[in-house]
Amino acid sequence: MALPNIYTDVNFKNQPISSGIISDSSSCTVSDSSSALPKKTTIHTSNPGFPTLRLAFLIFFLLLAILFSVSLIDKVWSCCPKNWKPFGSRCYFTSSDSASWNKSEEKCSRRGAHLLVIRSQEEQDFITNTLNPRAAYYLGLSDPEGYGQWQWVDQTPYDQNATSWHPDEPSGNMELCVVLSYHGNVKGWGWSVAPCDGDHRLVCEMMRLYL
Incomplete structure (x- = not known):
């Protein structure tokens, strides 16, 4: 009964930690997920205000275009x-x-x-x-x-x-x-x-x- 336990233990130790190759789904998947989680979190929170800022600029330029159009119509077509x-x-x-x-x-x-x-x-x-x-x-x-x-x-x-x-x-x-x-x-x-x-x-x- 001791042989399977020894074999499993040796196989785990010989597995390169940094290789990223999954040979045992129950152990390596958990390890890879926990090591990659901070990277994913960092990517999503690096520029949290970017979409809002982009929308604000879009609204600003849209309003500017409308005001310019109204002014142009008043000056050109009122004659x-x-x-x-x-x-x-x-x-x-x-x-x-x-x-x-x-x-x-x-x-x-x-x-x-x-x-x-x-x-x-x-x-x-x-x-x-x-x-x-x-x-x-x-x-x-x-x-x-x-x-x-x-x-x-x-x-x-x-x-x-x-x-x-x-x-x-x-x-x-x-x-x-x-x-x-x-x-x-x-x-x-x-x-x-x-x-x-x-x-x-x-x-x-x-x-x-x-x-």
């Missing part, structure tokens, strides 16, 4: 037709031709626009910087019935607190239209009433084009 001047969300066209108020509005309508509607002093300052001070320009403002019921062509509510009338204007009690005119360095640009059948220049206005 005005040729020879129109942009200001805010609108485009403006000034004509040197003279016509009555109705014909002036028709000319603007054929361009997909309407006569100038002024909503702020900043808008008026922008427009007047492009106009000839020796001419008068129709606004899209009129009083069809002559009762002081002023109406803008685009249905913008008339606000008497946001007007730029010249002194002593508006005046008259008949069908009247409004022109933008220059009254010297002291008074500057302002609004004056004028007969609707008079010939004056025009400024057309339209929304910017978004393609």
Whole structure:
């Protein structure tokens, strides 16, 4: 009964520890597994934050690309037709031709626009910087019935607190239209009433084009 025990013991001692060859699965497998376990653990935990860092960079560059695309669309595809001047969300066209108020509005309508509607002093300052001070320009403002019921062509509510009338204007009690005119360095640009059948220049206005 002692011989098998001696044979097994000798075989175990003669087995090279570093060879990695499995000749007895019950003993060598346990030995190889325990010696390799630290190596596997070290490999998996060497860079624990790498996937998270990579995902963060991916999200950052994705957001950057989206912001760039939005900015590019706003600058490139929001535009005005040729020879129109942009200001805010609108485009403006000034004509040197003279016509009555109705014909002036028709000319603007054929361009997909309407006569100038002024909503702020900043808008008026922008427009007047492009106009000839020796001419008068129709606004899209009129009083069809002559009762002081002023109406803008685009249905913008008339606000008497946001007007730029010249002194002593508006005046008259008949069908009247409004022109933008220059009254010297002291008074500057302002609004004056004028007969609707008079010939004056025009400024057309339209929304910017978004393609």
